Amino acid sequence: xxxxxxxxxxxxxxxxxxxKKAEQEWLNYKGTGMNVMEMSHRSxxxxxxxxxxxxxLRKLLQIPDNYEVLFLQGGASLQFTMVxxxxxxxxxxxxxxxxxxxxxxxxxxxxxxxxxxxxxxxxDNQYREIPSVSSLKTLEDGAYxxxxxNNTIFGTQWHETPKVSIPLVADMSSDxxxxxxxxxxxxxxxxxAQKNLGPSGVTVVIVRKDLLERSKDSLPTMLxxxxxxxxxxxxNTPPTMAIYLLKLVLExxxxxxxxxxxxxxxxxxxxxxxxxxxxxxxxxxxHAEASSRSLMNVTFTLKNQELTEAFLAEAKERGFTGLNGHxxxxxxxxxxxxxxxxxxxxVLAQFMKxxxxx
Amino acid sequence: xxxxxxxxxxxxxxxxxxxKKAEQEWLNYKGTGMNVMEMSHRSxxxxxxxxxxxxxLRKLLQIPDNYEVLFLQGGASLQFTMVxxxxxxxxxxxxxxxxxxxxxxxxxxxxxxxxxxxxxxxxDNQYREIPSVSSLKTLEDGAYxxxxxNNTIFGTQWHETPKVSIPLVADMSSDxxxxxxxxxxxxxxxxxAQKNLGPSGVTVVIVRKDLLERSKDSLPTMLxxxxxxxxxxxxNTPPTMAIYLLKLVLExxxxxxxxxxxxxxxxxxxxxxxxxxxxxxxxxxxHAEASSRSLMNVTFTLKNQELTEAFLAEAKERGFTGLNGHxxxxxxxxxxxxxxxxxxxxVLAQFMKxxxxx
Numbered sequence: 001x002x003x004x005x006x007x008x009x010x011x012x013x014x015x016x017x018x019x020k021k022a023e024q025e026w027l028n029y030k031g032t033g034m035n036v037m038e039m040s041h042r043s044x045x046x047x048x049x050x051x052x053x054x055x056x057l058r059k060l061l062q063i064p065d066n067y068e069v070l071f072l073q074g075g076a077s078l079q080f081t082m083v084x085x086x087x088x089x090x091x092x093x094x095x096x097x098x099x100x101x102x103x104x105x106x107x108x109x110x111x112x113x114x115x116x117x118x119x120x121x122x123x124d125n126q127y128r129e130i131p132s133v134s135s136l137k138t139l140e141d142g143a144y145x146x147x148x149x150n151n152t153i154f155g156t157q158w159h160e161t162p163k164v165s166i167p168l169v170a171d172m173s174s175d176x177x178x179x180x181x182x183x184x185x186x187x188x189x190x191x192x193a194q195k196n197l198g199p200s201g202v203t204v205v206i207v208r209k210d211l212l213e214r215s216k217d218s219l220p221t222m223l224x225x226x227x228x229x230x231x232x233x234x235x236n237t238p239p240t241m242a243i244y245l246l247k248l249v250l251e252x253x254x255x256x257x258x259x260x261x262x263x264x265x266x267x268x269x270x271x272x273x274x275x276x277x278x279x280x281x282x283x284x285x286x287h288a289e290a291s292s293r294s295l296m297n298v299t300f301t302l303k304n305q306e307l308t309e310a311f312l313a314e315a316k317e318r319g320f321t322g323l324n325g326h327x328x329x330x331x332x333x334x335x336x337x338x339x340x341x342x343x344x345x346x347v348l349a350q351f352m353k354x355x356x357x358x
Numbered sequence: 359x360x361x362x363x364x365x366x367x368x369x370x371x372x373x374x375x376x377x378k379k380a381e382q383e384w385l386n387y388k389g390t391g392m393n394v395m396e397m398s399h400r401s402x403x404x405x406x407x408x409x410x411x412x413x414x415l416r417k418l419l420q421i422p423d424n425y426e427v428l429f430l431q432g433g434a435s436l437q438f439t440m441v442x443x444x445x446x447x448x449x450x451x452x453x454x455x456x457x458x459x460x461x462x463x464x465x466x467x468x469x470x471x472x473x474x475x476x477x478x479x480x481x482d483n484q485y486r487e488i489p490s491v492s493s494l495k496t497l498e499d500g501a502y503x504x505x506x507x508n509n510t511i512f513g514t515q516w517h518e519t520p521k522v523s524i525p526l527v528a529d530m531s532s533d534x535x536x537x538x539x540x541x542x543x544x545x546x547x548x549x550x551a552q553k554n555l556g557p558s559g560v561t562v563v564i565v566r567k568d569l570l571e572r573s574k575d576s577l578p579t580m581l582x583x584x585x586x587x588x589x590x591x592x593x594n595t596p597p598t599m600a601i602y603l604l605k606l607v608l609e610x611x612x613x614x615x616x617x618x619x620x621x622x623x624x625x626x627x628x629x630x631x632x633x634x635x636x637x638x639x640x641x642x643x644x645h646a647e648a649s650s651r652s653l654m655n656v657t658f659t660l661k662n663q664e665l666t667e668a669f670l671a672e673a674k675e676r677g678f679t680g681l682n683g684h685x686x687x688x689x690x691x692x693x694x695x696x697x698x699x700x701x702x703x704x705v706l707a708q709f710m711k712x713x714x715x716x
Contacts (some may be wrong), residue, residue: 004391008398019385020394020443026381033677035377037427037557037603038678040366073431073559074580077594081578105579112578138388199395201431201559201597220470221463222432222440236435237552239559240369241599245395319391322398 005344009152009297009335010174010195018248018339036244041237045062049244050234056250060258061176063183063206068204070225071233071243076102076173079190080109081204083146086215086225087188088114092143095119095166097136099158100127100151101328102171110146119145126155130292133162142166144187150175152195153326155299155333156292161185167211175296176204177253178338179263187211193242195296196338198249202242253338263336266295269336273298273351276339276356283356287331301331308332311355318351359652366680367510367655367693368532368553374416376606394602399595407602408592414608418616419534421541421564422514428563428583429591429601434460434531437548437561438467441504441527444573444583445546446472450501453477455494457516457571458485458509459686460529468504477503485512488650490518500524502545508533510553511684513657513691514650519543525569533654534562535611536696537621545569545685551600553654554696556607560600611696620696627694629705631656641714645689660687666690669713676709 003070006013010218029036032045039046063069072078083106084094085285094116098108110116120131136145150157152174162168167187176191183189194200205225212226221227227235253262274293276286277300287299302308308331315323325331336345364371387394390403397404414428430436442452452474454465457593468474494503502525508515510532520526525545534549536591541547546565554559563583570584579585585593598608604608611620632651635642645657660666666689673681683689694703 002386002391004396006392006396008401009398011395011397011399011595013396014393023384026384028360028379032679033360034679035366035372036365037552038362038366038371039369041369041558042685043366065644073433073436073597075431075594078580080430081580109578109580112576192595194395199597199599200399200595201600218470220467221468222439236433237369237550237558238598239431239557239600240712241557241603242559242597245599261715304706321390321392321401327400 004340005320005347006322007334007336007348009326009333010192010337011193011200012322012335012337013332013339014198014245015249015252015339018245018252021248022245028211037241039240041234041240046240047245049240050232050238052249053243055252056247056254057204060250061181061206062353063185066209067170067183068205068207068212068229070207070228071238071246072203072205072228073201075200075229076171076192077105077170079085079205080106081113082223082225083144083188084110084113084116085219085223087144087167087169087211090213092141093117094144094146095142096146097121097131097148098123099130099148099156100154102151102153102173103146103148106146106148106171115341122156126287127151127156127246127289128292129289130151130156130158136162136164138236140325144169147171150178150296152296152297152333152335153299153329155286155288155292155294159292167208170267174337175294177259177262178266178295180259193246195335198246199242201239203244211232249339263295265342266336266338269340269342269345270295270298272345273336273352276349284352296335296337298334298336299325299331300333310323314355315343315351320348320351363676363678363705365678365692365694365698365706367684367691368695369453369558370548370553370693370695371564372556372603373607373610374696376603376610379606380603395599395618397598399592401599403583404598407598407605408590408596411601411605411608414605414612415562417612418608419541419564424567425541425572426563426567426583426587428565429596429604430561430563431559431563431597433558434529434548434550434618435463437529437563438464438602439471440581440583441502441546441548442468442471442474443577443581445502445525445569447501447572450499451475452504454503454504455479455489455506457488457506457514458512460509460511461488461504461506462505464504464529484645485509485514486645486650487647488514488516491518494520494522500562502527505529508536508652508654510655510693511657511687513644513646513652513655515652515654517649525566526707532695533652535617535620536624536653538617551604553693556604558583559597560604584697607697621653623700624694624696627698627700627703628653628656630703631692631694631710634707634710638714642710652675654691654693654695656694657683657689658691664707672711672713678706678709
């Protein structure tokens, strides 16, 4: 079997060994005579998977004991609503840093729930840059500060964590587990799984326990973080297959050496592509400012629209998938999440060099 | 491989041929070099799966053109909130018929959103019976009437559809596709997939288009049915693996001859077990009144608690899975959803007879 050169922005590549492990266990999970999907979510074999996924995430991100780890549904898009529903406080505002389309959406949803405002935006500069941490003015009346740690569409990423006196909330959908983080710097972290954690259909929420006191009893049960915290994310039927695959991906990440090892490979992978861009005498032009460049999404254009189109057409012919930029901005984007093998990035870098030299 | 005798209440058995088909396509879906989970949800191969799942559901349930078919996340439990959020009307009440724990939960959530009330309940009779359709008094001020078409915990099922002047809303999580239905009798149908449709993680909503006009612009985007209707359930990343498996299950149902054929087999399967109960001279005692018996969940106890426990223990030893009643009521329950093979039900019926004769 030939694996695709998969540079999709998400859903995205999964580790080949994870797929093979799932294939082995497909028709008969550990002698149960069942696929994981066919098991009750209250059965021992499933509860073990569920617990292992939690424990592995705790281990890999070194999550302190005063944080809950939740497995929810609805993607980051539903978190845009659940975060303000649960964390807003009377007389205070949700504060947002806008670094791209996803943070804009997060702010828009927060405004439907309560008072929310942008305290910084990179929009005027086409979201090429992450605002400097020192420039952030969080106001006295902030309920929390929301950031998007990595911006898939524009290819930017926060490389310093804001130190603020109010809870920091981060949408880490597209870069969770790409590097070590200090969870204690955050009040709440959320991430749709379909980039670095597994398949779509499960969303991880990591929340500091004391913040759960903000949730009000009037909240719909399913939209109240306390429901899922109290019931170990088993209040209702969880997406068992997605959580099983999440567990396999976390085992894989652990076997590689965890987040520090992943960061090292990710930097190597990203450097391969950014070096081609920087050494191309302007043939390739990166979208993001160098200081804000993402380890996960490398965004660029060619000299002109015609060349960009020719590049994408030839790349497609060569078997590269997912290199088109987001439909809202065009251009090219190579998403090189944890599971994209170094060798595939090398092949892409080589192709970019070849294409330029012709 | 020996398949388990799987009588789980959900997640539950999947058709063996569906699992095998998914296994064949696991590492290389139609020559893409990818698993379905690794494909962009905006790619042609995935969009085809998505569309086929919709089309098959439309075909199997003969869904009229003036209905939308949505694939959402969060399970039926999130629909308990989304239904009133979208369908409540100023000055009107959501009306609920209580036939078990799930309808109680649905009503509880509706009361958090607006005015809602129970217009009938089977609670005094331990939910053994579905209220007669002719007895239902829907009031002038009803925004909609909500029923739970099948009650997994108590083993009851509606066998006649209420004819009412307000939109009828049905939670069909545990019996959708078990028999033909007249979709035009309903305003909205919802169903978590993990019993008759596929794995957990995707929830089907079938809604009459004119009812979407009730949704207000103040709703959170993800909780507004219009968002998903307008975007063909691709507003954000859908649970692609779950929808792919849903498609395979629908293909399987279609290949068997659709809902009429499934109803025939389901009646045969249910009769096998109900006959054992009825012919046991009170050794087995069904929970549900005969007229309200479910085709999907056969609930029963033995003469006394000791015998019930002995039965469950021996059943477990013989390789039967999932026969314990719901933790809230105890006793025994055999869930015989579409994918449970007739042969497995025969083996169970035989075991029940044997156990009694000893």
